[in-house]
Amino acid sequence: AVAAGPAEWNGVGTTSDGHHVKVLGNVGSPADAQAAADAGAEGVGLFRTEFCYLDAEAEPPVAEQRAAYAAVLTPFAGKPVIVRTLDAGADKPLAFLSPAAEPNPALGVRGLRVAFDRPEVLDRQLEAIAGAAQDSGAEVSVMAPMVATAAEAAWFAERVRAAGIARAGVMIEIPAAALSATEILAAVDFVSVGTNDLAQYTFAADRQLGAVAKLNDPWQPALLRLLELIGSAAKAAGKPAGVCGEAAADPVLARVFTGLGLTSLSMNVPAIRAVGASLAGVTLAQCEAIAARVLETADPAEARRTARDGDSG
Ligand code: PEP
Ligand code: MG
Numbered sequence: 001a002v003a004a005g006p007a008e009w010n011g012v013g014t015t016s017d018g019h020h021v022k023v024l025g026n027v028g029s030p031a032d033a034q035a036a037a038d039a040g041a042e043g044v045g046l047f048r049t050e051f052c053y054l055d056a057e058a059e060p061p062v063a064e065q066r067a068a069y070a071a072v073l074t075p076f077a078g079k080p081v082i083v084r085t086l087d088a089g090a091d092k093p094l095a096f097l098s099p100a101a102e103p104n105p106a107l108g109v110r111g112l113r114v115a116f117d118r119p120e121v122l123d124r125q126l127e128a129i130a131g132a133a134q135d136s137g138a139e140v141s142v143m144a145p146m147v148a149t150a151a152e153a154a155w156f157a158e159r160v161r162a163a164g165i166a167r168a169g170v171m172i173e174i175p176a177a178a179l180s181a182t183e184i185l186a187a188v189d190f191v192s193v194g195t196n197d198l199a200q201y202t203f204a205a206d207r208q209l210g211a212v213a214k215l216n217d218p219w220q221p222a223l224l225r226l227l228e229l230i231g232s233a234a235k236a237a238g239k240p241a242g243v244c245g246e247a248a249a250d251p252v253l254a255r256v257f258t259g260l261g262l263t264s265l266s267m268n269v270p271a272i273r274a275v276g277a278s279l280a281g282v283t284l285a286q287c288e289a290i291a292a293r294v295l296e297t298a299d300p301a302e303a304r305r306t307a308r309d310g311d312s313g
Contacts, residue, residue, distance in 0.1 A: 009276040011040040013265070015258065019284040022080075022264035023276045026244060028052070030071040035269045040276070043080035043139075045192060045266020046244040047072055049125070050086045050094060059096045059121060065128035066135065073136035081138045082169065082192065082244075082266075083129050085122060087111045087145035091208055097121065106206065111146025112156060112170075119159070126163035133165070141167035143192055148174045150183035157188050171244070173197035178226040181233035181241075188239075192266070193230055195245025199223050218247030219300035224256065228295060231261025242266055251278035252307050258284065259291025286310065 013023035024043050025036025028051030036044060052068045053060060060068070073081055088094035089110025097118075102108035115122035126142065133140035144156045147170040160168035172178050173194035185191060195218050196207055202223055205212035217223075227243070234241030242248075242264035243257050249271035255278060257265060265275060282290075290307050297303040 009040055009273040009280075011276075012042060013276050013279050015279055015282055015284045015287065017283040017285075019258070021254075021258050021262070021279055022242070023272055023279070024080075024082075024242070024244075024264055024266035025272065026266050026268050027072060030074075032269065033072045033075045036272070037075035039269045039272045041269070041272055043076055043082075045082050045242050045248075045264055047081060047083045048087065049084060050088055050092050053086070053094055053096075054092070057095050059124070062124050062128045062131075065125060066131040069129055069132035070135040073132055073138040073140065077137035079138060080141065082141045082143055082242075084171070085112070085125055085129075085142060085144050086114070088114055089146075106200065112144040112152060113146060115144075115156075122159060123163065126160060126165065130164050140165065141169060141190065143169040143171055143190075145171050145194070146173060146197070147171060147184070148176050150180050150187050153177075153184045154187040171197075172230055172241075173201065173245075175202050175226065178230055181230045182237065185233055185237040185239050185241075190240040190242070191230065191234065192242040192244045192264075193227060193262070195223070195227075195243060195247040198226065198245065199247075202226065214300075217300045218245070218250070218253060219303045221295065221297050221299070221303055224260070224291075224295060224303065227257065227262065228260045228291070231257075234263065235261045240264060249275065251275050252304070254278050255282055255287045256291045256294050256307055258282075259287030259289070282310075 013021045024045030025041035026046045027033045028048040088097040090106040153170045157168035167189045169190035171194045199216045200207040203215035205215035240263045244266040248265040249267035251274045254275045
């Protein structure tokens with residue numbers, strides 16, 4: 001079995017042979033951001049901006065948005081932060097954006113889809129993010145949620161660049177996007193996999209419904225095969241691909257993701273140390289061997305067992 005690795009977390013995610021995998025925090029408020037910085041996160045892989053507005057009745061003015069974002073970015077001055085544009089709809093409705101009634105909100109106008117009808121809301125948010133980047137000194141990238149096609153990714157990237165923000169990426173959380181990873185990567189600077197929604201849409205299993213939770217398991221081999229497609233596409237493109245769903249917080253799965261070619265892991269703060277320590281206990285070649293075997297497994301239980309047994313198989 002693979003050694004558990006040192007308990008120490010020195011603040012830079014690397015395998016024992018020096019392959020860098022950024023260990024990042026998921027945040028939604030200034031308190032989260034401070035906690036992530038204190039825990040030694042190298043940066044932020046997912047700033048859920050909609051968390052700032054769950055109670056807002058109207059779209060906040062640009063100046064107010066700018067101040068709210070700067071408060072979250074400030075603990076990461078000089079460090080990379082990925083700001084996600086509003087992911088309104090489905091499990092996170094916003095009063096000023098979400099459509100009143102849809103038969104299937106998770107399949108409706110959510111995430112970036114809202115911006116196709118109301119691009120001025122996106123443009124104002126991008127203006128506020130660009131301002132907050134200046135105010136805070138954080139190295140800001142922006143990414144869009146719920147992207148289905150390369151054309152959508154290109155549309156978004158153009159608006160981000162028009163706003164003067166250097167790096168534009170998209171989330172991969174729809175199976176069609178995973179299957180188009182090569183084309184999407186041609187249009188943007190990076191991608192980040194939202195495993196919560198990617199599992200939901202791959203298995204047609206509501207992420208909020210306990211009765212189908214077994215399908216929404218990040219160890220499902222079918223989900224990991226989609227991650228392999230994304231990791232391979234990113235390697236071929238020479239562009240970064242991260243994971244920012246809850247799955248990134250699993251220290252054993254972190255080794256699998258690394259072996260599949262993912263280059264950053266963004267997680268809730270309490271997981272940062274354990275994931276960093278887990279990566280430090282294996283080489284990249286061991287991660288690749290583990291990942292190759294996990295892809296051959298039949299179900300989540302076998303996948304977990306295979307990864308835990310490590311490179312001795
Ligand atoms: C995801 O879907 O995995 C994700 C990170 O986004 P959210 O949980 O905010 O939908
Ligand atoms: Mg999501």
